[in-house]
Amino acid sequence: MSSIALGTPPSEDSRRDAIHVAILPVKTYGLPAGTKVRISDRYSEPMEVERAEDYEEFDGVTDPFDNSQGTYAWMLVCPDLISNVRHDWELSQTLAEDKGGSDPMCKRC
Numbered sequence: 001m002s003s004i005a006l007g008t009p010p011s012e013d014s015r016r017d018a019i020h021v022a023i024l025p026v027k028t029y030g031l032p033a034g035t036k037v038r039i040s041d042r043y044s045e046p047m048e049v050e051r052a053e054d055y056e057e058f059d060g061v062t063d064p065f066d067n068s069q070g071t072y073a074w075m076l077v078c079p080d081l082i083s084n085v086r087h088d089w090e091l092s093q094t095l096a097e098d099k100g101g102s103d104p105m106c107k108r109c
Contacts (some may be wrong), residue, residue, distance in 0.1 A: 004017055004019055005079065005083070006019070006021070006079050007078070007079060007080075012057065012093075020085040021076050021077075021079075021085075022076070022077040022079075022081075022082045022085050023046060023063075023074045023075065023076055023077065024046065024060070024074070024075045024077060025046040025072060025073075025074060025075075026039075026043065026046050026047050026048065026049045026072070026073060026074070026075045027046055027047070027048045027049065027071060027072055028049055028061075028062055028069055028070075028071065028073045028075075029048075029070045029074065030052060030071070031049070031062050031073070032059055032062070032067075032069060033062055033063060033064050033065065033066050033067050033073075034062060034063075034064035035051055035061065035062045036048060036051070036052040036058040036060075036061055037049040037050060037051060037052055037058060037060060037061065037062055037075060038052045038057065038058050038059045038087075039059050042093070046065075046072065047077060058078065059075070059077065060075040060076050060077045060078050060081075061075065061076045061077060062074070062075055062076075063075070063076065064076075078100060083093060
C-alpha cells in the first residue's frame with residue numbers, strides 16, 4: 001500500500017503512483033483553476049464555494065486543470081476531511097444488447 005499523502009512533499013526515494021482524490025461538483029462563479037476554497041453553502045445542489053481568505057482553513061481546491069472559469073467546477077477535497085473514498089458511478093448509455101443488437105459490447109468502445 002502506498003504512503004503518499006497529498007499536502008506533503010515526496011521523499012527522495014518516491015516513485016510514481018496513482019491515488020484516489022475525493023471530488024465534489026461545486027458552484028464556483030468563475031474562480032480560477034487551483035483556487036483554495038471553502039464551502040459557503042452546504043445545502044445548495046451543487047454546493048457553493050468561495051475563495052478562502054484564511055489559507056489555514058480551506059475545504060479544497062478548484063480543479064487545477066480546468067481553465068474554463070465557468071459557473072461550475074470540480075473541487076478536490078482536502079484529504080484530511082475524508083475518512084473513506086469509494087467509486088460511485090452510473091451507466092450513462094444504453095448497452096447495444098438493450099437496443100436489440102446481438103453484440104453486448106458497446107459499439108463506441
